[in-house]
Amino acid sequence: MGKNFLTALVVYIGLSLAAPFATQVYAQGGSGDIIVQTIPGPTVASQLTHRTASSWSWYITRASGLVAAVALVILMLSGIGQVTGYTFSFLEPLTAWASHRALGLTFGVAVLVHMFTLLFDHFVPFSLLNILVPWLSDYKPVTIAGIHLGSLFVALGVLSFYASIMVVLSSIFWIDKKPYIWKITHLLSYLIIIAVFIHALYLGTDLLHGWARWLWVASGSAVAAATLHRMWRAKTI
Numbered sequence: 001m002g003k004n005f006l007t008a009l010v011v012y013i014g015l016s017l018a019a020p021f022a023t024q025v026y027a028q029g030g031s032g033d034i035i036v037q038t039i040p041g042p043t044v045a046s047q048l049t050h051r052t053a054s055s056w057s058w059y060i061t062r063a064s065g066l067v068a069a070v071a072l073v074i075l076m077l078s079g080i081g082q083v084t085g086y087t088f089s090f091l092e093p094l095t096a097w098a099s100h101r102a103l104g105l106t107f108g109v110a111v112l113v114h115m116f117t118l119l120f121d122h123f124v125p126f127s128l129l130n131i132l133v134p135w136l137s138d139y140k141p142v143t144i145a146g147i148h149l150g151s152l153f154v155a156l157g158v159l160s161f162y163a164s165i166m167v168v169l170s171s172i173f174w175i176d177k178k179p180y181i182w183k184i185t186h187l188l189s190y191l192i193i194i195a196v197f198i199h200a201l202y203l204g205t206d207l208l209h210g211w212a213r214w215l216w217v218a219s220g221s222a223v224a225a226a227t228l229h230r231m232w233r234a235k236t237i
Helices: 002-021 044-084 093-120 128-132 152-173 179-186 188-203 211-233
Strands: 024-030 033-039 142-144 147-150
Touching: 044 093, 044 188, 044 211, 093 128, 093 152, 128 152, 147 152, 152 179, 152 188, 179 188, 188 211
Parallel strands: none
Antiparallel strands: 024 033, 142 147
């Protein structure tokens, strides 16, 4: 029993070590016989390894974009909820403010990762100027009613980045010292989520179709409804 087990273990280890260097094979049946032919070329394992190594930045870009999108939606809802008072029904005021600030920092970091990992992507090349200057990229140009708007969806993402920097910095440095400037700057959040919503809806790989797209639309609708409710309470509509 022990000898058979040891033999099987040696065979298994030998096959495992030889697998990365093996060539691909396939079986072809004919008249009840099976003919195995060798196909020269890299193995499936080596192809997967190469593909992962060459596209890791794209996966990180997608993941960080999704994190930024989720953080922004929760950030907006919690912020509006603090103004209307609904957030305090679930969290204590200090906890609510601390959570809101942490979400803002999470969103900011996710946006930075989302943008700068594009510099390492081999499938859709972006330069440093492409991700920092609006309309400089030529990725997915937009034409509406015969008017060429260039890379509008990319530009919305770049503009959102700069607006987000202003909101985050004002929340860190001006919320106590210059509350009026902080409040005015914070209103940019509504423009940011509109721009990010359109940017993700038309460029987001995971939001192009299916349940994820409908969930994103529902999230945007929830923020819009909460915004209208806030305006109604403030007697601005």
